[in-house]
Each structure stands twice: as structure tokens, then as C-alpha cells.
Amino acid sequence: MSVIEIKNLTKNYGKARGVIDVSLNVEQGEIFGFIGPNGAGKSTTIRALLGLIHPTSGSVTIFDKSCNEVPEVRMEVGYLPSEVFYYDNMRVIDLLKYSASFYKKDCTQRIKELAGIMDLDLKKKIDDLSFGNKKKVGIVQGLLHEPKLIILDEPTSGLDPLMQQKFFELIGQENKKGATVFFSSHILSEVQKMCSRVAFIKDGRLMKVEKMSDLQENNYKRIKIEAKSSINKEYLKINGVSKLEIKGSAADFIFKGNINSIMKKLAEMELTNISIDEPDLEEIFMHYYAKED
């Protein structure tokens, strides 16, 4: 069964672009990554999904129902927005209890559990919390009713690496318990770790939906090297190298494919410096464009 079904979703904001003709399905039990640069339409899609905005055309359903027609379907949805804001004058525990009161079940135990994991002080006032701590409130708030669908909009911004790791563990556990996860991000590597499939969105259009296993075979790396002597361009032109730029003894390129093949090549060179990075999304997108042209 498809937990999320988006069919030809288009949303216009007057002149500004929203999303154009986006269709995708998220199946029960998967962790689905939704990747795109800022302003690509990730949040617009998510907000349409949650019923915060109304599609110009097309349809969006969760568990086969539209949030606008059947608001109760959100009973099974947990949402963590990219920026969290709550009623400032409330204490954390009161906010969480207020949140729990919408779901018609006792969440006290779960709140304590989650707060323990996330190391969150329940007695503090929301107003006094740092951005990172507010984010933790958001995480607890989104998960306390043990939702069957978890929607995360750039969830890791503001969390320190340790908390990020705990957070991903938490999401992983929820997923094992059967929750479906829809996860938007502009950082590919973040999604790479967890997701079974990813969708790429750019300029409001869905570029591609890929299985993570396929993407991992096509491991993208941005490699910069400096050699002792000038580099022969032909030497580096092996399968998978693209955007090769050579300036004397320095080279800069993107490599896609089996890492071992390029490492062997590089190992035979006399290098003075090397850096291997995740290419940014833009670069990967360029690749997709290139492939389709």
C-alpha cells in the first residue's frame, strides 16, 4: 500500500514558483529521501501533503485520504518542520502534553522516554531554549504519539553531530517498528545513510526517483589532487571521471563508480595533496541533466 501518493501536484504562488507536476509514491515501511537545493519545492510539497496549503491542481493523499477533507488522517502523522516555533510562554512539558492531547492516547511514558534519549529538560520554558533544544522539543513532539508516518523537513539543522546521530537512531527504530519515513534534505550524504529510495527535486520539478542501492553504486566523489609534476590529462580520463579540470600539477574532477578503480590510478601518482569530498547537490544534478540530454 502506498502511504503517500502524490499525483501531478502543481502549486503556483502567483509569480513565484511552487512545484510543477510532481508525482511520487511512498510505500509502507520505507524511508524515503526527498532531496533538492533550497527553494526547489521540498517544503511546498510537504506542506501540501500535510494540508497546510491547497494544491493548484493534482492530488496529495496520505493513507489514501486527503488531509484537507479528512483532517483525522493526521492522527497517524508526525511532522518535524525545518524551523520549530512553539508557544513561548509554555513549559516544554505543557507543550508536549498539549500536543499529546490531540491524539487521544496516553503519551506520558513516551514523552519521558524520548526526552531522556534526546536529553531534553522538560521543566524549562520554551522561551529559554536554544535553537538546538527547540529542535529537540520538535522531535519529541513529532514522535510522541508513535505515528505511522513520520515527515521530516530538513530535520538535522541546528542539531549537533551527537544529537544528529541519536536522532537518526531514533528514526531508524521507529522505522523498524513499522513507521514510514519521508525525509527532506539538501544534503545527499545525510539521506544516503538511511533511505531506501530518494527523489530529486529541482526548480519545482521532480527530476528522478532512484533506489539508494543504485545511487550507491554510482558513488559520486569530488576529488582534488595536487601532484609533484604536471598531470597528464589522458591519464585521468578513465570511465566515471567527469568535469575534469587540470591546472598544471593540480586536478579537479567528479568521479562516479567503483572507488577502487580511481584509487588504483591515484596510487600510482606522486601526490602532494588530495581531498575527497561529497560533491554538492548542484553538481550531481548537473550530472542528471547531462545524462538526460
Place this chain on the structure above:
Amino acid sequence: MNMYLHELKSLRKSTIIWTIAISSMALIYFSVFPSIAKEAENFKKLLSGYPESVRAMLGISLDNITSILGFYSFIFSFITLFGAIQGMNFGCSILSKEVRERTADFLLVKPVSRRAIVSSKLFAAFTMIVITDIIYYAVASILANSVKTEDYSNKLFFMISLTLFFIQLIFLAIGFVVSVFFNKLKTVLPLSLGTVFGLFFIGAFLATGDNDAVRFISPFKYFNPAYIIQNSRFEVPYLIAGAVIVIISITISYIIYTKKDIHAVS
């Protein structure tokens, strides 16, 4: 129910402040009543020096200004002004604050319909206004009783006081409907003060004559204490006008708020 209680809590502080403000206005006015009653003749003479139109504007009626009810109807226009600001403020802010304080992403993804959200907020504001008015009425009655020089009709006193509730209700509804037209209402006070004062002065300046049609423009002129004292009843056409404003405003608010797009914070 949970939303209703939450909204009540969030309105608690401002309700207390408004109740105190409106009640202390009554206190200040009634505290000068004994001296006015004592110097009744001089006071009337002084007031008769004012041009007729100014007196009409201020709602002064020379015949009974020195009786409790006459005095009350004179000061009442200022009390309704305050009350209207409270009503309009509550109306403007209670729906729009979710976007202003950026909590819409919290409340509007809960498994409740927009309609239920509007209802909870509306009833919470309504409740608080009723509470304000009950306390105000109690305070005003006690004050009037303690400064009176002769007995007055409790029924008429109640009827005049009741119009405060009507006016607050009208402005609550106006505030409600105005706020749903804004995508993001950054501050409420200028809007509500502007609307309320605007209508108040329109009422004061335009409706001084006998032209009854003009009175429909300003809700402040819907309930004329002098008429209530004379006839022991409200003027039905204006009562209906008030009800129509309330019903239409609230209906439109429901429709628009349900269809509204809630945009991401930025």
C-alpha cells in the same frame, strides 16, 4: 476542548488587564458623580454653554445628566470604546497569532479540522468577553448603588450595560474577519485601534443629526442609551444590523480560513 482550554489560558492575562481597565474607568467616572449630583444646577448650566452639536456628539442629555442613568449613558460611550478595542483586539489576534508567532506548523498539522480550530478560538474569545462583561457589570452596579442619590431602574441599567457586550461581539466578529484576509498580520494593535477609533469618530461626527440611516455606519451608534431609558427596549433595526454583521463576518471567517494556504515561516 483541549484547544478551547488552551486558548482560554492564552487569553487569561489580557482579559484580566482589560477587565481591570474597563472597570476602573467606571470607577473613575462614578467617583465624580457625587459632586456632579451635588452641584447639579451649576453643572447643567455649564453644559448648556456647549453648542448643541457638541453635546449630541458626547451623548449628553441635559434633562437627566445628573441622574444615575443619565450620567451612565453619558460615560458609557467611553466604556464601549474601550470594550470595542478589547473585542477587536481579541478578534484580530486570536486566529492570526498562529502565523505571527509561527506556531501554525504546530497547530494546523494536528488531526483537527480548520473549522474546529476556528470554533475553539472563537468560543474562547467569546467566553472571555462574557467574563469581562459580567465582572464589569458587577463592578458598575456596585459603584452605581454606592453613589446613587435616588433609586434607579436596575433593569435599564442592565440593558444599557448589555450593549457593551453587543458592541464587543460586533467588534470581535469584525476583527475576526479582518484578520483572515491577512497572510501575516505582524501587529494587531494599529489595525484594531484604527478601525475602532475610526468607527467611533465616524459615529460621533456623522450621527449627531436625526438621520437614522447614517447610524448604520458605526456600530457605536446602534445602541442609544437615551432611547433605552425612554422606551425600555432596544431599537430592533440596529439590533438586527449588529446580528447581521456578526453572522456574516463569522461565516466569511470560517470559509476563508478553511481555504487559506499557510505558508512556511521566513
